[in-house]
Amino acid sequence: MKINKLIGISILTAGCLVSHSCNEEWDKWETIRLEATSSLENGTEVDYQPSSLRIDIKCNGEWSVEVPAWMSTDTPSGTGDAQVTVSIRENDTKKARTGSIRIQSGSLEPAGNIVGTASKSFKVTQQAKYGAIEIVVLSANITRTKKSDAVYRYNGPITYEIRTELSNEEIAALITDPELRITAKGTYPPGYGIVEAGQPAARDFWIENIDITKGQHTITFDETLHEVYGRHTRADISIRYKVTGSGQLITGETITSQFKIQQ
Numbered sequence: 001m002k003i004n005k006l007i008g009i010s011i012l013t014a015g016c017l018v019s020h021s022c023n024e025e026w027d028k029w030e031t032i033r034l035e036a037t038s039s040l041e042n043g044t045e046v047d048y049q050p051s052s053l054r055i056d057i058k059c060n061g062e063w064s065v066e067v068p069a070w071m072s073t074d075t076p077s078g079t080g081d082a083q084v085t086v087s088i089r090e091n092d093t094k095k096a097r098t099g100s101i102r103i104q105s106g107s108l109e110p111a112g113n114i115v116g117t118a119s120k121s122f123k124v125t126q127q128a129k130y131g132a133i134e135i136v137v138l139s140a141n142i143t144r145t146k147k148s149d150a151v152y153r154y155n156g157p158i159t160y161e162i163r164t165e166l167s168n169e170e171i172a173a174l175i176t177d178p179e180l181r182i183t184a185k186g187t188y189p190p191g192y193g194i195v196e197a198g199q200p201a202a203r204d205f206w207i208e209n210i211d212i213t214k215g216q217h218t219i220t221f222d223e224t225l226h227e228v229y230g231r232h233t234r235a236d237i238s239i240r241y242k243v244t245g246s247g248q249l250i251t252g253e254t255i256t257s258q259f260k261i262q263q
Contacts, residue, residue: 032106033060034118042122048091048129055084055122060106061114068099070126091126092243094250098125133171134163134214135239137180140257142221142235151169154259156183159218160210160239168213177248178241180207182221186232194228201230210239234258 035058040046057063057078064077065084070091075084101124101234106117112234158180164171182205190197203225213215225232238254 003153011036012020029113030060031116032114032116033058034063034103034105034120035059036103036120036122038101038122040122040124043125045125045127046088048127048132050088050090052085052087053124055086055101055103057082057084057103058207061105061112062107063103063105066102066104068097070097071099071101071124085128088124088126090129092129092132092248094128096125096128097133098123100124101126102155103104112176117223121191129174132164132166133174135178135241135252136161137237137239137252137255139218139259140221140235142257143260144232147224150230151224152227153222153224154232155222156220156260157220158182158237159216161216162212162214164214171212174244175212175241176244177208178210178239180210180211180219180221181205181238181240181251182207182226183236184232185234185236186230189227189231201232203229203232212241232259 037056039054043191058081060075060080062079064080065073065075065086067073067086070089071086072089073084075082078084091097096133101122102119103121104117104119106114138159138161140156140158142154142158145153145155147153159181162171166174181182184203184205186201188195188197188199188201195201205221205223207221210219234256236254236256238252240249240251242249
């Protein structure tokens with residue numbers, strides 16, 4: 001009986017030692033912690049121009065920053081507390097864009113004594129450079145008048161409007177070569193043998209260097225055309241311009257106007 005008691009005491013002592021060792025190992029592990037704040041509120045909308053924002057990171061482990069292709073960061077990854085600057089490129093398009101800045105920390109595999117993962121995201125919307133200007137063709141009142149047996153005159157006012165919060169100086173700096181495009185449409189008449197009668201006919205006309213200051217403008221369309229090019233009954237009318245610097249061509253909305261026909 002005395003021997004058994006000694007064995008029991010030895011086993012109990014060993015168990016306590018093992019348990020104490022496990023607790024010490026467990027105390028070494030630490031859960032990942034991440035705090036991130038931005039100089040812009042989540043969901044903020046910024047203008048089309050280049051800009052930047054600051055992110056303050058507090059973390060007890062490794063972290064990385066993921067941004068869309070139209071952003072960049074001076075510090076894509078790091079360990080511990082840090083301040084990161086995210087730069088936003090100019091949005092030289094007609095469409096606004098939205099992207100998320102994501103801070104990811106931790107890993108599924110333990111790193112040192114840090115376990116777990118955490119993340120934080122900030123959403124940013126950037127306005128479009130050319131979305132700030134809206135050019136709208138409001139109306140067209142064009143008459144087709146027969147001048148001779150095979151010659152027609154197309155004449156009448158076209159009204160359009162420049163809508164924007166920008167100043168006229170800013171508009172002039174953003175766009176170049178503004179022009180009004182008129183695509184007259186109809187059918188080919190019989191008797192010329194160039195194209196089968198009744199086939200669709202189209203002819204493009206341009207009025208260059210139109211007024212692009214804010215507000216409404218009216219210009220007069222006046223062209224004479226031989227009917228060998230078609231008898232036109234309507235026109236698609238739009239305004240287009242080029243982007244300063246890049247030369248990108250921007251075309252506004254198109255309206256279709258029926259001609260008033262006077263034989």
